[in-house]
Amino acid sequence: MITESVEEYLETIYRLYERGVATTTTNIAKELKVAPASATQMLKKLAKQGYLKYTPYRGVTLTAKGKRTGKEILRKHRVMEKFLGTLGIPKSKIHKEACELEHHIPHDLERAIYQKVEGEKPLPPGAPSDVVPLTSLLDGQKGVISFIGGGRGASQRLADLGLTPRTEITVIKSALFRGPLLISVRGTTLAIGRGVASRIFVRAK
Amino acid sequence: MITESVEEYLETIYRLYERGVATTTTNIAKELKVAPASATQMLKKLAKQGYLKYTPYRGVTLTAKGKRTGKEILRKHRVMEKFLGTLGIPKSKIHKEACELEHHIPHDLERAIYQKVEGEKPLPPGAPSDVVPLTSLLDGQKGVISFIGGGRGASQRLADLGLTPRTEITVIKSALFRGPLLISVRGTTLAIGRGVASRIFVRAK
DNA sequence: TTTAAAATTTAGGCGTGCCTAAATTTAAAA
DNA sequence: TTTTAAATTTAGGCACGCCTAAATTTTAAA
Ligand SMILES: [Mn+2]
Ligand SMILES: [Mn+2]
Ligand SMILES: [Mn+2]
Ligand SMILES: [Mn+2]
Numbered sequence: 001m002i003t004e005s006v007e008e009y010l011e012t013i014y015r016l017y018e019r020g021v022a023t024t025t026t027n028i029a030k031e032l033k034v035a036p037a038s039a040t041q042m043l044k045k046l047a048k049q050g051y052l053k054y055t056p057y058r059g060v061t062l063t064a065k066g067k068r069t070g071k072e073i074l075r076k077h078r079v080m081e082k083f084l085g086t087l088g089i090p091k092s093k094i095h096k097e098a099c100e101l102e103h104h105i106p107h108d109l110e111r112a113i114y115q116k117v118e119g120e121k122p123l124p125p126g127a128p129s130d131v132v133p134l135t136s137l138l139d140g141q142k143g144v145i146s147f148i149g150g151g152r153g154a155s156q157r158l159a160d161l162g163l164t165p166r167t168e169i170t171v172i173k174s175a176l177f178r179g180p181l182l183i184s185v186r187g188t189t190l191a192i193g194r195g196v197a198s199r200i201f202v203r204a205k
Numbered sequence: 206m207i208t209e210s211v212e213e214y215l216e217t218i219y220r221l222y223e224r225g226v227a228t229t230t231t232n233i234a235k236e237l238k239v240a241p242a243s244a245t246q247m248l249k250k251l252a253k254q255g256y257l258k259y260t261p262y263r264g265v266t267l268t269a270k271g272k273r274t275g276k277e278i279l280r281k282h283r284v285m286e287k288f289l290g291t292l293g294i295p296k297s298k299i300h301k302e303a304c305e306l307e308h309h310i311p312h313d314l315e316r317a318i319y320q321k322v323e324g325e326k327p328l329p330p331g332a333p334s335d336v337v338p339l340t341s342l343l344d345g346q347k348g349v350i351s352f353i354g355g356g357r358g359a360s361q362r363l364a365d366l367g368l369t370p371r372t373e374i375t376v377i378k379s380a381l382f383r384g385p386l387l388i389s390v391r392g393t394t395l396a397i398g399r400g401v402a403s404r405i406f407v408r409a410k
Numbered sequence: 411t412t413t414a415a416a417a418t419t420t421a422g423g424c425g426t427g428c429c430t431a432a433a434t435t436t437a438a439a440a
Numbered sequence: 441t442t443t444t445a446a447a448t449t450t451a452g453g454c455a456c457g458c459c460t461a462a463a464t465t466t467t468a469a470a
Contacts, residue, residue, distance in 0.1 A: 037430080
């Protein structure tokens with residue numbers, strides 16, 4: 001059985017990895033607010049369980065298994081944050097509560113909550129089924145633009161912003177249901193309204 | 206800090222107390238699927254922390270503090286069960302998942318979810334504010350009938366069933382949003398439709 | 411009332427994950 | 441290259457909550 005602690009470590013390491021921060025004992029310990037000695041201990045254990053490769057004094061590298069697990073917890077974390085947001089829980093508490101709940105939400109419950117929170121976003125007829133509106137992505141998720149819905153006008157305005165098919169987008173912040181999305185495109189950060197965002201269809205990465 | 210284990214024990218003991226079952230070491234251990242020796246250990250600890258009175262070889266009695274805490278966890282459990290039900294989580298998993306989540310849901314989140322799940326049930330004008338429709342009660346909750354909404358006809362039909370003001374009702378099973386409620390009145394179990402149930406206004410106990 | 415069975419407690423241990431203090435190793439400065 | 445500082449690991453301990461086996465106490469049967 002995978003413990004809550006193991007999940008927490010893997011989520012943290014995956015987050016560092018995603019951000020391009022070195023996955024060293026100290027960084028991990030700092031992120032988790034734990035003594036370095038405690039991290040060392042756990043990292044050895046995670047290595048033994050095949051979640052990562054551990055080289056003494058050199059830090060760790062997630063294995064495929066480790067990445068898969070870390071990513072999954074992080075996704076639960078983000079779904080829970082969105083959910084708590086829709087319920088009007090104060091921002092100051094959202095991160096912490098999501099980070100606790102993420103360990104107690106089985107996969108199907110996560111899916112159910114996600115559905116609830118996102119509603120059923122109808123796709124334009126004929127769209128590939130692995131494509132979703134940009135508004136469906138969670139904070140931190142990346143996607144590649146598949147196509148732009150709506151008329152020529154919309155396409156043109158978005159093209160002016162550099163938002164054309166095959167462009168990679170990272171969602172920085174996407175408050176739920178209201179307010180603009182903060183996205184990052186080719187190193188530039190920009191804010192776009194929810195209306196337009198719902199007409200940008202992406203393949204989530 | 207109150208641990209998850211402490212919560213689990215208090216919830217269990219409170220449930221036994223509510224059901225009128227003796228709160229002995231063995232019963233508690235059995236309910237929690239734990240060895241009697243483990244229960245003994247914990248019961249001593251709970252006594253030391255003021256949640257209950259412990260008499261060796263004789264079992265325990267919850268203090269006011271213990272009742273308050275046990276009741277609170279049990280309420281969270283019930284709210285989560287309703288919530289999971291609305292999300293379409295299979296019945297077979299609901300109890301277990303609720304019993305895990307109950308320990309990770311702060312009070313305001315519980316309230317928010319409860320609101321979401323119940324919707325805002327409008328009360329008839331002039332009704333006392335501590336009164337709610339019977340459909341708002343959770344499984345296992347008791348309430349005392351305050352008044353019957355709707356016309357004379359409704360009142361008469363319900364009176365025939367013995368449902369008159371000041372009658373105590375225990376909700377046995379209340380699936381969410383659909384299906385009849387199973388209730389217990391003066392030792393008799395009966396099923397009533399949601400429509401009528403929403404016109405029976407009770408003071409929750 | 412004596413005896414056997416059931417309930418409960420005591421004793422000794424285990425696994426998990428954390429901590430501090432003391433090595434040890436690696437990196438940076440002189 | 442030697443010395444010092446920073447990072448990391450090792451060692452020894454602690455709190456929790458669980459378990460089994462062996463007492464002890466209570467209850468029920470004879
Ligand atoms: Mn977490
Ligand atoms: Mn988290
Ligand atoms: Mn529980
Ligand atoms: Mn429970």
